[in-house]
Amino acid sequence: MSKLLFAAFNDGVSLSMAGNHEAAILAFDKVLAVDPKHVPALTAKGASLATLERFEEALRCFERAIEVDPTEAEAHRDAALCQLELGEPEAAAQLLQRATQLNPTPGYRESAAVQIYTLGNALLTRGSRRPDKARYRQARHVFELALTLSPGSAECARALADVWEHLGDPVQRDHYAQLATRLRPVPA
Structure with a gap:
């Protein structure tokens, strides 16, 4: 990962940890503009979106992360939490089952x-x-x-x-x- 990409990702993480999720999303978008398959940026952006209760958008980030790396247990778990928020317990159960298979x-x-x-x-x-x-x-x-x-x-x-x-x-x-x-x- 280039230094600029690394810096943009770290900025996003810092902004998210400080509670500035809108700015964090913009930082993660910079990373994703350069590398659309950057799983940490996808999951971090999803987490910020979920914190802002933008669950459908967050779910899309987690689903994309799963698509890129199907072995990412955290993305499955976070997608499941979004599905629960969206009133989809069956979909959530499947995602959680997969997450716990990946991390038993x-x-x-x-x-x-x-x-x-x-x-x-x-x-x-x-x-x-x-x-x-x-x-x-x-x-x-x-x-x-x-x-x-x-x-x-x-x-x-x-x-x-x-x-x-x-x-x-x-x-x-x-x-x-x-x-x-x-x-x-x-x-x-």
């Missing part, structure tokens, strides 16, 4: 589960009004995916019990509430 370490699965769980909570707390049924349904898919990645997560099970409570299904609510108590560590 338990820590990677756990960190992905935490990110997804956090996204589920964010879905329910965004905006000034209470979540409607559609948001609870979307959060349900998100929490189910997090629980799939981390089957021992009592937090995910409790979140699912709460979601099912709001969706009016006491059988599912009780199932996940019971699961949460079984997953809770035994007091010493």
Whole structure:
């Protein structure tokens, strides 16, 4: 990579870390104008776009990164998070499955589960009004995916019990509430 390309990429990273995502995107675009297959710039631009809640654009960056380097686990995971934001849990599940195949370490699965769980909570707390049924349904898919990645997560099970409570299904609510108590560590 040329020094100018390296400098432009580093500028983008610095701007992104400082919270100036619009300027970071412009810096990453400079890199991509010279090297459209620069996977780090594609994923970094996607991350900045996602932070700005421009999920469709971010998804295109991550998909392009996957196209260029199909072994890039992070691009698969980040694309999955965008798919969840866009209300596409099936597509997200496929991407996450591929990401965890590419990086099968338990820590990677756990960190992905935490990110997804956090996204589920964010879905329910965004905006000034209470979540409607559609948001609870979307959060349900998100929490189910997090629980799939981390089957021992009592937090995910409790979140699912709460979601099912709001969706009016006491059988599912009780199932996940019971699961949460079984997953809770035994007091010493």
